[in-house]
Amino acid sequence: MSHELTANTIWVLTCTSLVFLMQAGFCCLESGLSRSKNSINVATKNIVDFFIGVFIFWLFGFGLMFGESYGGWVGTSQFAFKDTSNTHWPTVVFLFQLVFCSTAMTISSGAVAERMRFRAYLLLAVGIGAIAYPLFGHWAWAHDAAGNATGWLGKLGFLDFAGSTVVHSVGAWSALAAVLILGPRTGRFTDDKNKQRFSSSNLPMAALGFLILWFGWFGFNGGSTLALNGEVPSIILNTILAGISGGLCALLWEVITSKQISVEKIFNGSLSGLVAITASCNAVNYPSAIIIGFIAGLVMLASLSLLENRFKIDDVVGAIPVHGFAGVWGTLAVALFADASLFQSGVSRLAQLGIQALGAGVCFVWSFGSIWLFMKLVNRFMPLRVTVADEKIGLNVAEHGASTELHSLLETMIDHEKGNNQSRADVDDFTEAGIVGYQYNRVLDAQEILLSDVKDREVRYRSIMDNxxxxxxxxxxxxxxxxxxxxxxxxxxxxxxxxxxxxxxxxxxxxxxxxxxxxxxxxxxxxxxxxxxxxxxxxxxxxxxxxxxxxxxxxxxxxxxxxxxxxxxxxISERKDYERSLNEARKRAEAASEAKSEFLANMSHEIRTPMTAILGFTDILLNNLTKPEDIESANIVKRNGEYLIGVINDILDLSKIEARKVELEQVRVNTIEVIRDIASLMQI
CATH class of the missing domain: 3.30.450.20 (PAS domain)
Structure with a gap:
């Protein structure tokens, strides 16, 4: 093996490893942008589609794509790939093309995330790896041993250096077909004007996946030379310039139009630049790479808005705008910015633009159409979409029986909502859900104390109420x-x-x-x-x-x-009866008092009249008496008569007191005379 072949082998195998690393990038990006209740499902799909892709591509995918062409439509050899050469270079090329197939298949996993059955996704991966990708790849990239194009699009002069259309658009349009059959996630679009934005589970993980994709893209584009030559540095630099240009475009758009900067749009803007430059990274200068990347960012933003707002298409990670629409733009940009010497002899830029547009259009019709028909057929026998209940609890549990710390916490809360307060949330000082669980348990303990107090109060209240x-x-x-x-x-x-x-x-x-x-x-x-x-x-x-x-x-x-x-x-019946009795007694007492007063008035009249006469005759008698003893006796009679009149007046005053009509006055009294009068009264 020559030194050149050895260097090329090392380079292509290194780039193969970088492209394989993109599988990890897609896994992190798509899992991070999905909700946590579906993250395990998304990651698992990224793993198993690699398994399926490798097996299908080895069994017949490579043969359909790069085997001996039958009329430029399909390969007819190299099935169940085996390398019979002494250099093992065919194996190197096979490995590189193998990870390309895996990349095309995994693009769809993010778009259909959170509502597609796992078994249905396996069939979608089979459809892309066995039908959509290898056949279109043959039309665009198939060639003979001398490097001459044998696929019918390649013969027309269609150019796609590293797969803006062959890899990325095939994956995106296949995803679009599946998304249209599946429909949006439950609650994603509430009505004609409003859309519900679901939160991502782990943006830092998504950022890590984004950076891994960047790193893998160096091998994706740089390895497409299949040689370690002078083109590699400029290819990698063009890739970098287009990627940062697309990201800056999305960032600038967010700064101008929104108060809050969308991290997802920045990721997708940069990725759209990488997708677009993939078709022409070997044939454009650096300023052109920047322009291509910037316009790719605009295309991504416009197509994302169109799909969401106009057509209500739910693409969880934005795979269709990034890989589909930006891939079309990158394919068309070949005719506008690439070195014209790469075109077939006599082909103008306008003619090349037509060829590029034809290739992009054929890619859409074939990828979308074949996968739509295939998945429609599958849907008749096996529903592609999970139930609403499964979608609600999350595909981690519904499809895999796998739980996350957050889901365990939610299950505990649901148990408590149903009245089962015996369980407690899991506690882990090293996870956010575990810390929340610790605080939630404290709330439960405080609530139990409060409920116990409330129950005691309720018992006392009921005891009072009932007794x-x-x-x-x-x-x-x-x-x-x-x-x-x-x-x-x-x-x-x-x-x-x-x-x-x-x-x-x-x-x-x-x-x-x-x-x-x-x-x-x-x-x-x-x-x-x-x-x-x-x-x-x-x-x-x-x-x-x-x-x-x-x-x-x-x-x-x-x-x-x-x-x-x-x-x-x-x-108050008894009280009312008692009040009536008191009222009747009061009336009887008032009647008796009135009778007494009338009696006293009559009595005073009957006594006062003769007593007045007696006192009058006594006064006459006193004027005619001469003997002292007779005068004293007459005075005694007069005083006692006056005393009797006073007693009668006092009795009448008692009635005045009861009627509250008595009038009090102060009169001087000679005590000696009172005693003398009493003594004289006692002598009678």
Whole structure:
């Protein structure tokens, strides 16, 4: 083996390893941009499509693509590839083309993520690897041992150096066919104007995948020379310039049009530049590479908006705008910017543009059409899409039974929502979900303490409610009974279950229901207003239809944005009977007092009249007496008569006191005379 062949072998195998590394890049990028409940499913699809791609490409894919051409349409040799040469160079080329096939297949996994059955995706990978990619690859890239094109597109002069169309567009248009059959994720587009943006599970991982793709792209484009020659440095530099140009385009657009910079659009802008330059990285100068990359960023942004806003196409990672539309632009850019010496003899740039457009169009029709028909056929026998329930819980669990820390936390929360509070969330100090689980467990512990306290209060409340003798009734704003304690059962004659849910009219006589009706209609009766915070007397009705006087005290409280009223009702029938008895006794006492007063008035008249006459005759007698002893005796008679008149006046004053009409006055009294009068009275 010559030194040149050895160097080329080492270079191509190195580039093969770099392109294989792109599989890891797609895995990280697509898993990071998907929701965490689907990330394991997305990663697994990226792994298994490599398995499928390798087997199919070895078995017959390489033969269909690079075998001896049958009319420029299909290869007919080199199936179940084996290398019979002494240099092993065919194996090197086979390995390089093998990872290209794997790349084309894995592009679709991100676009159909989060709602496609795993088994259905396996068949999609088979369709791309066995039908779409090798046949179109034959049309564009098949050649004979001398390097002359044998595929019908290649014979026309179609140029695609490293696969903007052959690899990237084939994968994108195949993904578009599957996406249209699947439909958008549940809740992605709510109506004609609104779209729901789902959050990515791990943007740092997506960023790592993005950088790995960048690194792998050096081998993707640089290795397409199949030789370590002078073109490699410029190819890699063109790749870098186009990639950063596409990223700057997306960044500039976000800065101008949005307050918040979309990380995903920056990733996709840069990747679209890499896709576009892939077709012409060997044939353009550096300024052209920058222009191609920048325009690719604009194409990606425009097509992304068109697919989402106009057609409601749900591409989880933006694979169709990045690899499909940017791939078309890169293919057309060959005719506009590439070295014209690479064109077939006599072909102008305009003619080359037509050839490039034809190749891009054929790629769309073939890739989209063949995969759409294939997946439609599969969908008739096996649904491509998971159920809504599986989509809700996530494909990690639904398809693989694999759980993440976040999903375990959510399952614990769902158990608690159903009333199973025995379990606790997993705790891990080294994961975000584990830290959240620790805090959530603390909340649960505090909640259990609070609930225990609430239950104790509820028991005490129920004990009071059930044992208090007064009736306690709770109603809502519409008058519907919500609480009815044992005291109310005893007072009204209804069981609790009979009264709960009934209107308060049940306990109010028909003639008194107007109060409740006015209250329920929003016109609060003044009597009820006075009852809130105070006590009012009402008339209530028992189950047997009898009525009784009651005392009502009402309190109101707002719970959960609704107002409820609690009334305490006491039967005051005995009190009313006692009040009636007191009223009747008072009336009898007033009548007796009135009779007494009348008697005293009559008595004073009957006594006062003769006593006045006696006193008058005594005064006459005193004027005619001469003997001292006779005068003293007459004075004694006069004083005692006056004393008797005073006693009568005092008795009459008692009636005035009862009638609260007595008038008090101060009079000087000679105590000695009072004693003398008493002594003289006692001598009679």
């Amino acid at each position: 208090v003798m007064d009736a306690i009734i709770t109603i809502d704003l519409e008058g519907k009974i919500e609480e009815f304690n044992r005291g109310a059962e005893y007072l009204f004659g209804y069981y609790n279950h009979e009264a709960i849910g009934q209107n308060i009219d049940l306990l109010i006589p028909p003639l008194h229901q107007k109060i409740q009706h006015e209250y329920s209609s929003g016109e609060l009766n003044p009597q009820l207003v006075r009852a809130i915070g105070s006590r009012q007397e009402i008339v209530a009705q028992r189950n047997d239809g009898s009525t009784f006087p009651a005392e009502l005290a009402v309190s109101s409280v707002i719970l959960a944005d609704r107002e409820i009223f609690t009334g305490i009702i006491q039967d």
